[in-house]
Amino acid sequence: MTARTENLNVVGIDQMPSPAQIKTRVPLTERAAEAVLAGRGALMDILDRKDPRLFIIVGPCSIHDPSAGLDYARRLRQLADRVKDTFHVVMRVYFEKPRTSTGWKGFINDPRMDDSFRIEEGMERGRRFLLDVAELGLPAATEALDPIAPQYYGDLISWTAIGARTAESQTHREMASGLSTPVGFKNSTDGSLEAGVNGVLSASRPHSFLGLNEKGESAIIRTRGNSYGHLVLRGGGGRPNYDTVSVSLAEQALAKAKLPGNIVVDCSHSNSWKKPELQPLVMRDVVHQIREGNHSVVGVMIESFLEAGTQPIPADLSQLRYGCSVTDACVSWDTTEEMLLSAHEVLRGALPKRRAA
Secondary structure, three states: OOOOOOOOOOOOOOOOOOHHHHHHHOOOOHHHHHHHHHHHHHHHHHHOOOOOOEEEEEEOOOOOOHHHHHHHHHHHHHHHHHOOOOEEEEEEOOOOOOOOOOOOOOOOOOOOOOOOOOHHHHHHHHHHHHHHHHHOOOOEEEEOOOOOOHHHHHHHOOEEEEOOOOOOOHHHHHHHHHOOOOEEEEOOOOOOOHHHHHHHHHHOOOOEEEEEOOOOOEEEEEOOOOOOEEEEEOOEOOEOOOOHHHHHHHHHHHHHOOOOOOEEEEOOHHHOOOOHHHHHHHHHHHHHHHHOOOOOEEEEEEEEOOOOEEOOOOOOHHHOOOOOEOOOOEEOHHHHHHHHHHHHHHHOOOOHHHHHO
């Protein structure tokens, strides 16, 4: 008898519905498709400099309570209308969380937050949440972590991030080359720009790699390359990188790689030392740079929820505070509104000049 040589550390393999089956359960509607395409189109126009506005990726660090998430989305929809002449607002809808060591891996992986890991349930409920957001006419942004997941809900996404921990991954660069959305590559956690810049460059090229088709079958995926990659500055290595010198260095790195000078500043993470109360200061600095003539910063990211701060996941989930993050600390809704309205007031007359430049 031949000795067993595979799956030695695997304790179970459960069948997962195919992307097509999940999409049948939660089908894309015409209204949602229009919102997704409009969201992508505006982002592409901003990156192509056909639209002088900035885009704002704003929302919770992670979605753990769909009810609170939709409450936030409805408020954001109204705020987006108030600032639409200056900002293209996209809701941050993150279902997958890369962990430095251990911790809750996100709504898709563990929707009940009890280590039961009902991934089928998480995928269906996550897709339904994205559909609800799109039905509001609000585009959604997410981080692509699992390379299979975009097949399940990528038709409902308008902007995609490749995170600081995965920007150097060939798997994620290949995946990004085939995504239908603009893709922001973050700089590394040590603050280095190299992985992010090389990620943008790699994703712009055609790739062929193993993946899944909509039926859930193994397939060879062949891509044409994604021409809407850009760099996201999130700080790292113990220092921020949103200041004028750091932005100038990022511009030079992109120019050296012969890439478009498109930069997004993440107001959270190492740019604010993970202190949410500092995010408005980062935003104010970036707005000042733009008002003073910067042309490379095309967007900002903000971690925001209904209530400020963060909370641990309790054993009794009924004790969770409504609208408060369970991962990174966020600014409150009131602060979010103040940040966007203040920036809108400052930039309203300055941004049209960018189109001419």
